[in-house]
Amino acid sequence: MLTAQLALHNVTRRYDDRVVLDAVSFTVRPGEKAGIIGDNGAGKSTLLRLLAGADRPDNGEVTVIAPGGIGYLAQSLALPPEATVQDAIDLALADLRELESRMRDAETALRSLAGTELVAAMETYAGLVSRYEAREGYAADTRVDIALHGLGLPALERTRALGTLSGGERSRLALAATLASQPELLLLDEPTNDLDDQAVSWLEAHLRAHRGTVLAVTHDREFLDRVTTTILEVGDGAVTRFGDGYGGYLAAKAAERRRRIQEYEDWRAELARSRRMAAANAVRLDAIPRKAPMAKFGHGAFRARGRDHGAMGRIRNAKERIERLTGSPVAPPPDPLVFAASITGAGSQTPEATAELTGIRVADRLHVPSLRIGGAQRILVTGPNGAGKTTLVRVLAGELQPDDGTVRTHGRIGYLRQEEVPWPPDLTVPQAFAHGRAGDPDERADELLSLGLFRPADLRLRMGELSYGQRRRMELARLVSEPVDLLLLDEPTNHFSPALVEELEDALAEYPGAVVIVTHDRRMRARFTGTHLELRAGRVAQLREAGPAAHACTSSVSPAACTALRRRAAVATAVGPGPQPSAGQPRGGPSST
Structure with missing residues (x-):
């Protein structure tokens, strides 16, 4: 060659x-x-x-x-x-x-x-x-x-x-x-x-x-x-x-993050030391007498010293360092993504179920006789294209009303859609992040930047100016910034960089609520622990426990994520038709997105 x-x-x-x-x-x-x-x-x-x-x-x-x-x-x-x-x-x-x-x-x-x-x-x-x-x-x-x-x-x-x-x-x-x-x-x-x-x-x-x-x-x-x-x-x-x-x-990315953390900690330590030095020397300066009556005669060690000598010089040097450090601050790396669970069950306990489906039929696209999703359950939905995966997720989200059957959900639902959300093109990035939520959009800008999904320069852009990937990042930012009980993720790795997908997986491993995932991502499927629900032609072809947690940790997952995966290997329950719960929201709860 x-x-x-x-x-x-x-x-x-x-x-x-x-x-x-x-x-x-x-x-x-x-x-x-x-x-x-x-x-x-x-x-x-x-x-x-x-x-x-x-x-x-x-x-x-x-x-x-x-x-x-x-x-x-x-x-x-x-x-x-x-x-x-x-x-x-x-x-x-x-x-x-x-x-x-x-x-x-x-x-x-x-x-x-x-x-x-x-x-x-x-x-x-x-x-x-x-x-x-x-x-x-x-x-x-x-x-x-x-x-x-x-x-x-x-x-x-x-x-x-x-x-x-x-x-x-x-x-x-x-x-x-x-x-x-x-x-x-x-x-x-x-x-x-x-x-x-x-x-x-x-x-x-x-x-x-x-x-x-x-x-x-x-x-x-x-x-x-x-x-x-x-x-x-x-x-x-x-x-x-x-x-x-x-x-x-x-x-290399992990080493870069450690380096940025160390640089930030060094900057904070130097700033704190300079401030302590300025304060300590200010105390010493206050202790020096403003007048020394015999000093003008020059009697040896009692000779007067100017107030700008010694302590005053050290204060000036410390203030210059403070000014230099605050003028060129070292930004910390973005916080890791975290999915928060609102846990709306009794007390602080995880609810027994976040969603229950009975006799669900959507034309010829989906037929699910019965499915119950536990409060901390994880379900991976697989199947060929057209098998009904997205249809199932939309029914759970309350976006699609089934032709027959009952949907009951408990608590808040967070939904990351596979298709693009049609944002008004004139909304700024902070306005889109705060859309439909309490508070001034500009006041939530710092919260958005702390997620590391957008840069400060992006805050001036409007949604119509963003790429598809950036608009999908907005959906993810809104999803991780509000606590939910049930996460519905339809192809969550689409249009995200591999580095962000790795971070997303770690966040999911730490999330204590219920999760339903539809994905073609081979690594995410291999790492998954919980219940595997396979759909074919709109029907449940298989429902089984998927992947032991030890297997999920054979790839390059962080030790913390592996521990979380082992701790929360979910056990799914599929039940036949039975008595309906007395409480719950019919046909989907509110979406955090």
Whole structure:
């Protein structure tokens, strides 16, 4: 495999007034497998388009040298609905098809040449064949079939129109063809989207065996852990490089937090010491007599000293240090996310149940004869797309009224939706955070900043100016800032950076209330302890205890989170129809969001 060279030097890319990448510089060594991470809208896809040559920087230089070819997988297939599967394959194999065409043309030209011209043409032809064979071009179409099979699309007809494929099928087709081109440099934008666990495992094995360089934008933490050797974190216009794969990234982020805590504590200690010194010397100064009658005669040790000597000088120095320290304060790192439970049961005890469903039917989308969610119970809801997972969560939240059956909830419900909440675009960030809540929005700004989900500069923005990822952060900020009894989380990892997802998991591990989670995130599912509810075609296919707590702690979870997981491994109860409780709110309680 030939050597790739990839580098950015002082690259800036802006869209209108928004700077996405600001004077970014980094290099990727040949053979590296780098994961590109960051919040939705941070500039990850922009970075990949620049590297692929599909976009140009406003300033700076992008260097990409890959004689063995570049394979670029965008998030969407740039072909019309009437194009065929074969058209998509040919597009991904375009450089190989071009080499093949040039080989045929050179071969045809050989028949009409002689002498030195023939020798030169033979050398050109041999070079083309060598490049084609180095890319294993003769086996490209066979590799397409192998990749389609590995990604769950065996025997896909080449004449089929793209418009007849689902979005997931088009994504898998584009990925299979890109991998089959076997380029030296792979640039992949969210390659695990629309793949089931088996297909993702096949993809991971394929990329680990790839002899060239790989850059992949992804939110999949398991993929990062199993494939990447380098992490490139995109945020605030910058790109930060971390070595030693995803584990090294987590270790570096933890070390950075410890360093920031230490710097803050050192700053506080120095400020307190300076204030004590100023106060102590002020006391000493007050003890010095304002007049010394014999001093004017200069009798030895009784010679008068100016009041600005000694204690006064130390006070002045201490005040200067105080002014310098307060003028350049060291901010502490944001507090860890915490989900608070209101625990509205009798006394301070956890309520016996936070929700009870009986005879629930929603058209042909959901049928749940009976389900009871305990006060500290944790339920992971899984199933294929269209199985009724989001429908179940919406019924529990009171957002969707069932056609038949009874829903009873007890206490406050917090709901993080999968779909975007339609915020009024003119609301400022503080106004959105305080929307529907008591108090002045500006007074709650400090509370919002303490969560670490927004920067001070973001407070001036309006909701219409935020990226999708930032708007979803607002939903999370509102969720963690109010106590609730039941958390409903529908794909809570979507559009969040891996670092924020790790923090979210730790917060969930410490939460003492009830939780219902719908997620495709493999690491979150593997760490989950509690009850596994599997839906198929809108019906409960399986209800069982999931994952021992010890298994949940085999991944890189904090010791505190592991302890909490072991302490609160939930035991679920599914009951048949029975007497209804005398208290409770029918069809959903108030949502904290």
